[in-house]
Amino acid sequence: MWVVEAERLTKTFVTGWLRPRRREALAGVSLRVPPGAIYGIVGPNGAGKTTLLSILATILTPDSGRATLLGHDLTREPAAVRQRLNLVSGHANFVWSLQVAEILDFYARLYGLTARERRVRVEELLEWCELTPYRAVPYNELSTGLKQRLALAKGLVNRPELLLLDEPTVGLDPDMALKVRAQIAELRARERVTILLCTHYMREAEQLCDQVAFLKRGLILAEGAPADLKRRLGLGDAIRLRITGRPADLAGLPGLLHWAVQDGLLTCTVDEAATRLPSLLGMLDARGVRVEELRVTEPDLEDVFVEYAKPHH
Amino acid sequence: MRSHTIKVGAFFIRNLLMTRRNAFTLFEVLFWPAVGLASVGLLTRFLALDADTTAFVLTGTIALSVVQVCQLDVAYGLLFDMWSKSVKHQFLAPIGVWHLVAGSWAFGAVRGTLAFLVMAVFSAWAFGFDFLKAGLLPLGLFLLGCLFSAAAVGVLVCILILCFGYRAEVAAWSLVSMLMVLCGVYYPVELLPSPLAVAGRALPLTGILEGFRAGYGFSPAGSAPFAEGFAWGLAYLVAGGLALQWAARTARKSGMLLRLSE
Numbered sequence: 001m002w003v004v005e006a007e008r009l010t011k012t013f014v015t016g017w018l019r020p021r022r023r024e025a026l027a028g029v030s031l032r033v034p035p036g037a038i039y040g041i042v043g044p045n046g047a048g049k050t051t052l053l054s055i056l057a058t059i060l061t062p063d064s065g066r067a068t069l070l071g072h073d074l075t076r077e078p079a080a081v082r083q084r085l086n087l088v089s090g091h092a093n094f095v096w097s098l099q100v101a102e103i104l105d106f107y108a109r110l111y112g113l114t115a116r117e118r119r120v121r122v123e124e125l126l127e128w129c130e131l132t133p134y135r136a137v138p139y140n141e142l143s144t145g146l147k148q149r150l151a152l153a154k155g156l157v158n159r160p161e162l163l164l165l166d167e168p169t170v171g172l173d174p175d176m177a178l179k180v181r182a183q184i185a186e187l188r189a190r191e192r193v194t195i196l197l198c199t200h201y202m203r204e205a206e207q208l209c210d211q212v213a214f215l216k217r218g219l220i221l222a223e224g225a226p227a228d229l230k231r232r233l234g235l236g237d238a239i240r241l242r243i244t245g246r247p248a249d250l251a252g253l254p255g256l257l258h259w260a261v262q263d264g265l266l267t268c269t270v271d272e273a274a275t276r277l278p279s280l281l282g283m284l285d286a287r288g289v290r291v292e293e294l295r296v297t298e299p300d301l302e303d304v305f306v307e308y309a310k311p312h313h
Numbered sequence: 314m315r316s317h318t319i320k321v322g323a324f325f326i327r328n329l330l331m332t333r334r335n336a337f338t339l340f341e342v343l344f345w346p347a348v349g350l351a352s353v354g355l356l357t358r359f360l361a362l363d364a365d366t367t368a369f370v371l372t373g374t375i376a377l378s379v380v381q382v383c384q385l386d387v388a389y390g391l392l393f394d395m396w397s398k399s400v401k402h403q404f405l406a407p408i409g410v411w412h413l414v415a416g417s418w419a420f421g422a423v424r425g426t427l428a429f430l431v432m433a434v435f436s437a438w439a440f441g442f443d444f445l446k447a448g449l450l451p452l453g454l455f456l457l458g459c460l461f462s463a464a465a466v467g468v469l470v471c472i473l474i475l476c477f478g479y480r481a482e483v484a485a486w487s488l489v490s491m492l493m494v495l496c497g498v499y500y501p502v503e504l505l506p507s508p509l510a511v512a513g514r515a516l517p518l519t520g521i522l523e524g525f526r527a528g529y530g531f532s533p534a535g536s537a538p539f540a541e542g543f544a545w546g547l548a549y550l551v552a553g554g555l556a557l558q559w560a561a562r563t564a565r566k567s568g569m570l571l572r573l574s575e
Contacts, residue, residue, distance in 0.1 A: 013568050054571055059401045061566045082407040093398040093574070095327070097334045102327075109323030110406035112316035139397075154402070 001071060003162055003194040004033035004056060009065035010218075011051050025051040027218035028065065033211075038188060038195040040209030042202065048218040049198040053166050056196065057087045070161055083111065086160040090170035092151030096140040100131055100150055103139060104157055111158035125153040129183070145176035152183060156191065163187070165197045169204060177204075184208055202304075214308045221308050229304050237273035239280060241266045242293035247284055254279060273298070320408050324390050324416025331393060332424070341385065342428045346378035350432050354440040364441065368529045371442050372455075373498035375432045376522055379459040380466060381489045382428045386421025387414055387467020388485040391474050394573070395482070401574035404565070410557045414468055421467070422460045429456055447528020454539050458521030461546040465517065466492070468553035475560035478569055492518055503534065517546035 011026040025048045033039040041049050054060035056069060058078045067074040072081045094103045101122055108118040126132045129149040134142065142150065148168065155163055165184065169177040185208055187193055199205050205212050206226050213223040222229055236257045243266050250259050255271040270276040273296045284291060332338045353374045357367040390413040394400045403413070436442035444452065466488050473481035492498070495509060496518040502510050513519050514534070520542025523533035535541050564570050 050571075054401075054568075057401075057405055059404050059565060059570045059574075060568060061562070079407050082405060087402070087405055092402075094402070095331070095393050095397045095399060098327070098330060102330060106323055106327050107402065107406065109319050109326070110403065110408050110412075112319050112407070114315070114319065158406075 001035070002032045002068075003035050003037075004031065004039075004067070004069055004196065006031050006056070006067040007065055009052065009055055009062045009067060011048075011055065011060065011062050025218055026055070026062070029215070029218065029220055030065075031213055031220060031223065033194060033196060035194055036188065036192065037210045038184070038197060038208050040205040040212040041196065041198045041215055042200060042205050042212055043215035044200070047215040049200075049215055050166055051218075052215065053087070053164050053196065053198050057085065057164050058082055059087075083158070084160060085162040085164065086155040086158055087164040087166065088151050088155035088168050089165075090148070090167035092147060092154075094139050094150070094154070097138050099136050099138055100142070101126065101135040103150065104153055107154050108157045113158070121157060121159075125156055129153040145172055145179075148172055148176070148180060149183075152180065156187075156193075159191065160193060163191075163193045163195050165195060165199075167199055168197070169199070169201065177201075181207060214304070216308060222304075226304075230299050236269040236271050236299065238297045238299070239268045239270060239273055239277060240295045240297070241268075241284070241291050243284070243289050243291055245287075245289045247287050247289045250280075250283065253283055256280075317412065320412040321416040321419070324413055325420045327393070328386055328389055328417055328420040331389070332420075338424075342382055342424050343431055346375075346382065346428050346432050347435055349378055350374050350436055351439065354436060354442075357440065364443075365529045365531070367440060368442055368444075368446070369526055369531060370499055371436050371440065372522060372526055372529075373493075375429060375436065375444075376455070376459050376518060377489060377493055377498050378432060379425045379429045379456065380463045380492065380518065383418070383421035383425035383460050383463030384466040384470065384489065385485060386424055387417045387464060388470040388474075390414065390417030390467075391471050392482070392485060395474060395479070398574055401570050404561065404570050410471070410561050411554060414464065414471070414554070414557070418460075418464045418467065421463060425460050425463060426456065429459070447525055451525050451528050451539075455521060455525035458517065458524070458539065458542050458546065461543065461550075462492075462516075462518040462521065465546060465549035465553055468550065468557055472553070472556050472560040474573075475557070475564040475569060478572055492516065495519075497522060501531070515545060517542045517549060520545060 007030050008028040009026050010028055012022050012024045014020045014022050029052055041052060043049055051060065055062050056067065058074060058081055069081045070084050074081060098106065104122045104125060105118055108121055113121060126135055129152055131146065131149055131153060134146055152168065168184065169180050172180060181204060184195065188195060197209060210225060211223065212226055212229060214221045222232065224232065242264060246261060247266065250256060250268065255276040257269040257271065259268040268280060281291065350371065353370060357370050394403050433444045437444060470485045470488060473484045495513040496516050497513060502513040502519055505513055520538040524539035524542060527533050527538065
């Protein structure tokens with residue numbers, strides 16, 4: 001059974017009364033998320049990531065399409081869905097003058113936790129998110145990082161089986177972002193939760209996600225494991241060599257995708273560096289080209305993102 | 314049932330915490346009602362009104378303040394989240410809109426009763442208003458009727474916020490002024506031009522005021538004004554509850570919940 005199964009979800013926002021303006025946010029998104037996965041949704045600004053997550057969180061109704069979450073139909077059984085999921089967003093906000101523990105207690109009440117359950121859960125989350133020293137601090141006096149940790153704690157208050165994370169590290173300094181990412185990675189094992197993560201940080205998606213979907217203009221352009229996506233786009237590994245002498249045509253090299261020489265730097269993109277490097281070095285040696293320095297880099301998700309963000313996709 | 318009580322309690326506790334944190338809420342409960350009562354009471358002195366007519370006017374002032382204080386609490390159930398841009402988190406939880414209304418109203422009823430007691434004692438001391446003259450039962454029904462009317466007004470504010478967002482915020486403070494015109498707060502409803510008088514008769518507070526004022530010698534238009542007032546109140550609450558559910562569905566559809574959030 002899939003935790004999330006969405007079929008052709010569409011959403012168009014209409015603004016203005018006299019002259020309504022229409023903006024298509026989702027143009028037919030389908031996706032399936034297996035249990036226990038961390039599934040990433042990446043894409044440029046305005047791609048429809050937040051719209052998709054908001055629909056799955058039941059705070060936005062799709063115009064068409066259908067989705068089941070944890071076996072419940074999103075539009076027919078929203079209450080059952082809400083009981084079993086939660087949402088954490090970047091730049092989260094809560095009632096400003098409430099204190100940290102009060103905020104967690106308020107949301108725990110909304111999920112129907114009894115007094116005893118609330119006490120245990122709130123303490124557990126305060127401790128795990130390292131918020132215990134700040135339990136009596138009003139929300140508006142917290143730093144951005146602490147606010148984000150509180151948002152994460154609030155997202156776990158009902159022990160969700162599905163956690164939706166919308167840009168959870170946006171605006172955080174690198175230290176805090178690392179900490180939040182580590183907590184997200186830990187969550188899967190600790191809470192046995194399936195995670196749907198929207199982000200535009202490719203490194204975050206690459207580090208955390210088993211599967212990634214690229215969303216652009218309201219459509220999923222590609223979906224798969226990060227390594228698969230790189231292979232599918234034929235981005236290949238880059239071998240950069242500082243050389244003396246100019247090599248003749250390298251076109252005959254097996255697995256070579258493209259190559260270029262500039263200012264004594266030869267850059268070859270090959271399908272797999274580990275396999276192709278010996279033949280490349282052999283070919284250069286045979287042609288009297290001396291290699292002074294060599295560096296191999298694998299493409300990262302950022303390259304995949306850049307490729308998919310190009311207009312022709 | 315237990316789960317519903319906990320969810321309703323969430324809004325009660327939150328409004329309580331917010332009231333404790335914010336000194337300005339004391340102004341809502343104590344200061345402004347007292348200021349309103351003092352100025353209207355002094356006006357009755359200036360116009361040299363007799364005791365019963367003074368009671369008629371002061372009853373209206375007290376009713377209006379109690380409704381305002383209590384309905385604000387219902388509206389706060391949504392306004393606190395709107396002001397802090399966290400509306401979506403509330404609607405993400407498995408609650409119904411009635412949890413929000415019931416919890417916030419229950420705390421509003423506490424604040425409204427407090428405001429009522431302050432004003433009743435103040436008006437008795439300053440203007441000799443005998444608020445027990447009509448009897449304890451009419452007095453209790455009067456207070457309950459005001460709180461009941463406040464629930465309907467608060468629900469209407471919530472509906473407007475979910476439909477129109479920040480633009481409707483002002484309704485939380487201005488809707489009560491409409492009541493002042495239509496419900497005969499300072500004059501009998503019959504003084505209004507005919508269509509407005511009909512509209513006024515269809516508002517719960519009109520019957521509640523007439524029922525209580527009957528104890529001061531002012532004949533009500535109907536035979537059972539309290540029953541009429543509560544019946545209208547119930548009708549508005551049921552209609553308001555349904556409309557609020559519709560407004561919440563519409564807000565999910567239009568994206569208003571997102572616009573009122575981060």
